[in-house]
Amino acid sequence: MALMVHIPEYLVDCELTAGEDLAREPAFWLAHLMLTVGDPTEDPERYGVNTSAYEAMVEHLSNPEEPWPVLRVPFEDGHTAYAVYANFDDANNVDFFVRHHEWGRLGYLGQCGADDAGPGLSWTELATLAETAQNCSEGLTDSSQRLLLLLPMLGDAETPPEARHMVAQALTRCGISSEADELATVLVGEQETGSDPSWTVTADSPIAVCSSPHSPRHIPLALGITPRQAQALADALIGRG
Secondary structure (H helix, E strand, O other), X not given: OOOEEOOOOOOOOOOEEEOHHHHHOHHHHXXXXXXXXXXXXXXXXXXXXXXXXXXXXXXXXXXXXXXXXXXXXXXXXXXXXXXXXXXXXXXXXXXXXXXXXXXXXXXXXXXXXXXOEOOOEOHHHHHHHHHOOOOOOOOOOOHHXXXXXXXXXXXXXXXXXXXXXXXXHHHXXXXXXXXXXXXXXHHHOOOOOOOOOOEEEEOOEEEEEEOOOOOHHHOXXXXXOOHXXXXXXXXXXXOOO
């Protein structure tokens, strides 16, 4: 029986189910990345993924008749990042947010699908969240899986050249056996200084904000939490614990 997940601050009229078991399947990773930042009609065999397995995974991840899959990335000081496959009858989105049990609210990173919003993470934040797995009973602990799950939220003019290699390695480790380098280049994109969002810490909050007006992080993440909580989140996002 699937483990149900309760997120008190999330949508009330939905059922959520733990989706971390999906991470064992290469078809999941290809489907996740194609549904969020790639082309869902791409030939999965090109990347070493069985077509029928891929199509079944896309159908599962997009099915409004089933509980919505949620995958979790716990990180420093009790924070958790979430990816939720929000499947309404008339629209499919993947919601990304962070949560702490003390906040009483969610900090939205962004959304992929019918209503795109983002980016939600700088490269430094993404790399930190990928590497800072916590000893807990829930969520993803593998750094490659954590990196790929949150990769759709990346948007940063200062993404380093080595990012493509790191993503390609993660793809290979998660079972994408062909064209990993080429796919990594597509997924990371051309991060040219001046054309992509910048991230800045202002006097208003220790949490970096994004220059893109389309990003939920155009204002401080989890706006309204206490100064102590904001500092703890800022430190956790960049590994300054």
